[in-house]
Amino acid sequence: MAKPDGYIEIRFGPRWKYISPARIFIQNFIAIAISDQAKADAIAMAASELLENAVKYGASEDTHCIVQAFPETGLITASVTNQATEQGAKEVSGLFKKIMAGDPLEAYIMQMREAATRSDGKSQLGLARIRYETGANLKLEVSPENRVTITIEVR
Amino acid sequence: MNKLGIDPIAQDKIKIEVADNGPDMVIRFIGDIDMEDPSIILDPVFEKVHSGMVSKKIPEIVADFKGLNFLNSSGIKAVAKWIMKLAMLPADQKYRIKIAHNKAITWQVTSLPTLTFLVPGAVKIE
Numbered sequence: 150m151a152k153p154d155g156y157i158e159i160r161f162g163p164r165w166k167y168i169s170p171a172r173i174f175i176q177n178f179i180a181i182a183i184s185d186q187a188k189a190d191a192i193a194m195a196a197s198e199l200l201e202n203a204v205k206y207g208a209s210e211d212t213h214c215i216v217q218a219f220p221e222t223g224l225i226t227a228s229v230t231n232q233a234t235e236q237g238a239k240e241v242s243g244l245f246k247k248i249m250a251g252d253p254l255e256a257y258i259m260q261m262r263e264a265a266t267r268s269d270g271k272s273q274l275g276l277a278r279i280r281y282e283t284g285a286n287l288k289l290e291v292s293p294e295n296r297v298t299i300t301i302e303v304r
Numbered sequence: 305m306n307k308l309g310i311d312p313i314a315q316d317k318i319k320i321e322v323a324d325n326g327p328d329m330v331i332r333f334i335g336d337i338d339m340e341d342p343s344i345i346l347d348p349v350f351e352k353v354h355s356g357m358v359s360k361k362i363p364e365i366v367a368d369f370k371g372l373n374f375l376n377s378s379g380i381k382a383v384a385k386w387i388m389k390l391a392m393l394p395a396d397q398k399y400r401i402k403i404a405h406n407k408a409i410t411w412q413v414t415s416l417p418t419l420t421f422l423v424p425g426a427v428k429i430e
Contacts, residue, residue, distance in 0.1 A: 165340045169336070169338055186410070187410050190409075190410035191410055191411075191414070194374075197338070197374075197376065198377055201340075201378075254421075257418060258418065258421045258422065261380065261419075261422060262384070264377075264380075264385075265384040265388040265422075266388075267381075270343075272377050272380070274377035274378075274381055278377050278380065278415070281414075282411070282414040282415060
């Protein structure tokens with residue numbers, strides 16, 4: 150992959166109050182990097198959803214986000230990494246597999262219907278929303294130490 | 305006070321207002337819904353709206369999101385939960401939800417139309 154023309158790296162302890170400013174910062178960064186407000190909005194939403202998951206389900210005080218812009222091709226990547234428990238890493242792997250199967254809209258509607266009937270406080274909608282609304286390519290990596298990284302690539 | 309007797313809410317970064325709209329109702333969302341658990345605020349409001357719409361036989365409510373800057377997926381879950389209540393109603397108690405959205409806000413253009421697929425025929429977008 151070519152070198153990015155711009156990138157930002159954000160690292161913060163898992164505190165909910167930092168997500169909103171991170172989202173706005175990412176949104177402004179992308180809008181400046183590629184002059185495409187709609188894409189900036191979509192990726193900021195996606196990064197915000199990933200950060201919410203990382204903070205909600207993270208097992209340690211370290212959430213790490215890198216956003217890279219490649220203006221020549223219009224490619225934007227955003228990666229969010231956090232430490233999960235073994236059980237948490239298994240859950241996210243299972244959810245990822247389920248959401249990546251089939252049509253993005255159908256997967257999103259199915260997750261919305263399921264979310265509406267959940268009583269455990271989870272929505273499990275974020276990944277399906279990202280996949281459908283951004284058209285992004287999503288990748289999941291889980292290290293042997295259960296560090297979970299989700300990357301989105303949007304052109 | 306509106307026909308449903310629901311007070312406005314201003315909590316965290318969100319304001320919610322319920323108002324009469326001729327023979328119908330409107331519920332307006334202004335601000336951001338990006339708190340960790342928006343169901344604490346949204347579920348009780350939607351429950352009151354739903355039971356009021358049914359008991360007073362009001363035919364339609366506009367869900368006006370035009371002033372909402374951001375809605376996280378936990379907030380979408382709460383809206384979906386409200387919409388799914390319509391599927392459980394007998395035909396003579398059903399009401400319509402019309403979603404008003406702001407085309408200048410990207411997430412509204414991509415997120416809100418998907419809600420119309422949850423209960424076919426129950427939700428329209430304008």
